[in-house]
Amino acid sequence: MKYLINKPNLSSLEKKYVNQALNTTWLSANGENTKIFQNKFSKFLGIKNSLAVQSGTAALHLALKSLGVGADDKVIIPNYTCVSNLSAASQCNAKAILVDVEKETLGLDYELVKIAIKKYKPKVLQLVHVYGFPARDTLKIIKLCKKFNVHVIEDTSEALGATINKKKVGNFGSINVTSIRSEKMIGVGEGAVISSNNKKIFQKIELLASRNAPFRTRKDPYWKKYYVNGEGYNYLMPHLLGSVARAQIERFSSILLKKKINVGKIYLKYFKVDNLKLCQNKLNKSSPVYWLNSIYFENLNKNNIQKLGEYLMSCGIEVRSGFWPLNEFKSFKSIYVTKSNISKKIFNRTLVLPSSYDLKIKDIIFIREKIKIFLRKYL
Numbered sequence: 001m002k003y004l005i006n007k008p009n010l011s012s013l014e015k016k017y018v019n020q021a022l023n024t025t026w027l028s029a030n031g032e033n034t035k036i037f038q039n040k041f042s043k044f045l046g047i048k049n050s051l052a053v054q055s056g057t058a059a060l061h062l063a064l065k066s067l068g069v070g071a072d073d074k075v076i077i078p079n080y081t082c083v084s085n086l087s088a089a090s091q092c093n094a095k096a097i098l099v100d101v102e103k104e105t106l107g108l109d110y111e112l113v114k115i116a117i118k119k120y121k122p123k124v125l126q127l128v129h130v131y132g133f134p135a136r137d138t139l140k141i142i143k144l145c146k147k148f149n150v151h152v153i154e155d156t157s158e159a160l161g162a163t164i165n166k167k168k169v170g171n172f173g174s175i176n177v178t179s180i181r182s183e184k185m186i187g188v189g190e191g192a193v194i195s196s197n198n199k200k201i202f203q204k205i206e207l208l209a210s211r212n213a214p215f216r217t218r219k220d221p222y223w224k225k226y227y228v229n230g231e232g233y234n235y236l237m238p239h240l241l242g243s244v245a246r247a248q249i250e251r252f253s254s255i256l257l258k259k260k261i262n263v264g265k266i267y268l269k270y271f272k273v274d275n276l277k278l279c280q281n282k283l284n285k286s287s288p289v290y291w292l293n294s295i296y297f298e299n300l301n302k303n304n305i306q307k308l309g310e311y312l313m314s315c316g317i318e319v320r321s322g323f324w325p326l327n328e329f330k331s332f333k334s335i336y337v338t339k340s341n342i343s344k345k346i347f348n349r350t351l352v353l354p355s356s357y358d359l360k361i362k363d364i365i366f367i368r369e370k371i372k373i374f375l376r377k378y379l
């Protein structure tokens, strides 16, 4: 495949820090480079505390657990997102209230959230910014959640660096989760960061991620190290990955983020010309990071969109469908709140296109021309 959805961007800096870590022989959690990464990540987002963990799914699980989510609690989750948002709630035995999204940015729809909060009284809401675009109703939803005492976990796995009113996403809820698996805004293979300004919540998160064993520091007596408070998890990031993460965050603002935004702007410019409708809109006062560029086919049926996708793949252009609507996974405990079942339409009519950092104008024109050839010739 020549044009990839998201090709990792690694440099000599990643190698330098990985070698550094190897030379220390310390490969497990709490490595020096991991700590530096956590500090730099915190500084980038403007949130006091960050912990590097092994996946976004694990981070979401920790976030829910730290807020005390358990059996019979309800959690609002957008119906159009990565299945991890749902799996994490399921791991807590919570009931998912799947709420449909709006069409402009594919974020949670405020009007439906309002209905869901009043009717189901959830403990937590997961606010996800999809494909690099800040969710349209973020401010209104945050206000509503404050009023009804609903905790907000923000998921910026797809939108690290995006802003609303110049404030970075990740700062609107009480906990932020950012996956950093290889295809995200920064990538280390498999991993994530969980951040919070709330000291008490953050300490709980640290404890749960480290087996729920409270006496782990050098100062604690050696014979207390195996003591635990109860069920816990082993979720901390190993040092080799923390070393890659350090290099990626150091290169993020000045290099990677700029490249990514540039690719998004090329799509905006060159797809507009031919009336190919990109899936999401940039809204007033928000700045997206264009994690994935996707196209929405209003007038093409599902079958033909699939054929187009297969044709593009055969031309070396990697494509993906939209997210599978979460309400269709029947093995989870969930309730679906919707008006028009819009997430299914988005799933059926969306093609996600190559969005790697290094795509050039000529690459994006090539992709556009292949789409046009198909539309002309086969329809």
Ligand SMILES: *Cc1c(COP(=O)(O)O)cnc(C)c1O
Binding pocket: 054, 055, 056, 057, 058, 081, 082, 084, 085, 128, 155, 157, 158, 179, 180, 181, 190, 191, 192
């Ligand atoms: C990728 C992603 C996750 C899951 O992260 P993993 O590191 O793959 O477990 C969660 N939420 C969103 C919005 C994502 O895009």
